Amino acid sequence: MFGNLKTDELITATNETLYMTGIALIGTLILGILLGLLLFLTSKDGIWENKFIHIITAAIVNIFRAIPFIILILLLFPFTNFLIGTIRGPSAALPALIIGTAPFYARLVEIAFREVDKGVIEAAKSIGAKTRTIIFKVIIPESLPALVSGLTVTAIALIGYTAMAGVIGAGGLGDYAYFYGFQRRDFDVVFVCTVLILIIVFIIQFIGDLITNKIDKR
Amino acid sequence: MISIKGLKKEFITKDRQITAVDHVDIDINNGEIFGVIGYSGAGKSTFIRLINRLEEPSAGTITIEDNEITNLNQNELRIARQDIGMIFQHFNLLWSRTVAENIAFPLEIAGVSKEKRKKRVQELIDLVGLTGRENAYPSQLSGGQKQRVGIARALANKPKLLLCDEATSALDPETTNSILDLLVDINEKMGLTIILITHEMQVIRKICHRVAVMENGKIVELGDVLDVFLHPQQPITKKFVHQAMGNDxxxxxxxxxxxxxxxxxxxxxxxxxxxxxxxxxxxxxxxxxxxxxxxxxxxxxxxxxxxxxxxxxxxxxxxxxxxxxxxxxxxxxxxxxx
The missing domain is CATH 3.30.70.260 (ACT domain)
Known part of the structure; x- marks a missing residue:
């Protein structure tokens, strides 16, 4: 049992998965917050109510959320090649990972912002707060627990995406499980990769819950 | 002095047009506690929110001292709002901030330095009687304490005018009394003008100098509180006086x-x-x-x-x-x- 495992290869694969998840998560966070904010601010009765921009943004978000991830990677090959210079390896997976998960997170961000008490925003206005102040000192801090728990959910979905990207050569545990495990019929490799992914997921969920509870003062 | 002339607010919905505030003219003196009473739906909540333009008036003018609020652009309005405190029925505190940080919020907006902020926050906490609770979060406070934080926040930038939007309606009678005492106290100490809206005649009776009775967006009766209590003219006013007195x-x-x-x-x-x-x-x-x-x-x-x-x-x-x-x-x- 486990005779086909090579520890150094496994460590490399795990590191690649962590690398892809980490960098893509940062990208998703930034892009998701921006898109979510745009959706929230331009919505009906929003601070920058603007039907046109809202519809455009919502359409982009919905389209990229609707495309199956495996197809999205293929569609983005030319873009990735232009941006990274290759379509293979963990870095080449990043554009697709970010573009695939950011719209999902953007919706969670929008929902989180909408949950902020309207009265509190009104109170900030009555004090004479600028829109920038309202965004950074009211809306974001007041929705922080939801933003963090949303990010946890997104991170876990992201790990799933990295495994899928692995199957078409992105590296990481998905790649390792498919090429070194499945294709060689070495199922002990597949099993160990699964366990490792599960451990990563549980750790992320645990850290996410811990932070959410810590910052939630309601 | 606050001068309100021909103030009007219309809401247009899909199938009809609602006049929430209909041609209101009032002059409110400096240092006065002015009450507006009415049942829910009378337009009083819209009225008080028109004063600092949380709602944009459809017509009419509001002048505070020599500053015509209705004529200001968004940026000027923001500056003007720093001189108008407001407290709310549901307090509207930031749950993510402590008592001290909530009170410091308007000072941050006004660009007060950190040193001065700290000093002012402590003054305000002492003023509203929350000494020792500086680092508590709103969720750890009772309703009355939350409203005290609301009042402290509203007073942070030393406004001339305080707007109270049903400030005691979510509180039990005893807490209501203590909040009303606090309002009278700051009115007398700081010469602050207070405009409050309520549906409780007890609130008017206890702290107001003058009262306006509002019905269907119009002011139907206006006068000194004692006069209104003694000689209510309109049926609705009689009802309110009855509510406060139990005239049987x-x-x-x-x-x-x-x-x-x-x-x-x-x-x-x-x-x-x-x-x-x-x-x-x-x-x-x-x-x-x-x-x-x-x-x-x-x-x-x-x-x-x-x-x-x-x-x-x-x-x-x-x-x-x-x-x-x-x-x-x-x-x-x-x-x-x-």
């Missing part, structure tokens, strides 16, 4: 007359200051009469006391007559022989 004396007069046929029955109406004098004991000392209090109620308003007493006076006829004459000529109490 009249029904019982006949039964009082039946059971107390001896002597003379007097109805004494107290208006303003006179309720503070020891009228009953003075009469008993000056004249050879006995006075038996049968029924009555005296209530204090901000500008004096008012109420009605039914008394039975027994003794020599001429003594009774001179006692009545004394009340009529020497005091402001209205007397009526039943």
């Amino acid at each position: 004396e009249d029904e019982n007069i006949s039964s009082i007359m039946e059971t107390n046929s001896e002597g003379t029955l007097l109805k004494l109406q107290f208006i303003g200051e006179s309720a503070n004098q020891a009228l009953i004991s003075q009469i008993a000392k000056r004249y050879e009469v006995d006075i038996n209090i049968l029924q009555g109620k005296i209530t204090n308003t901000k500008t004096g006391s008012y109420g009605t007493l039914f008394v039975q006076v027994t003794g020599n006829d001429s003594e009774i007559e001179s006692a009545i004459k004394y009340i009529q000529s020497e005091t402001s109490v209205e007397v009526e022989v039943i």
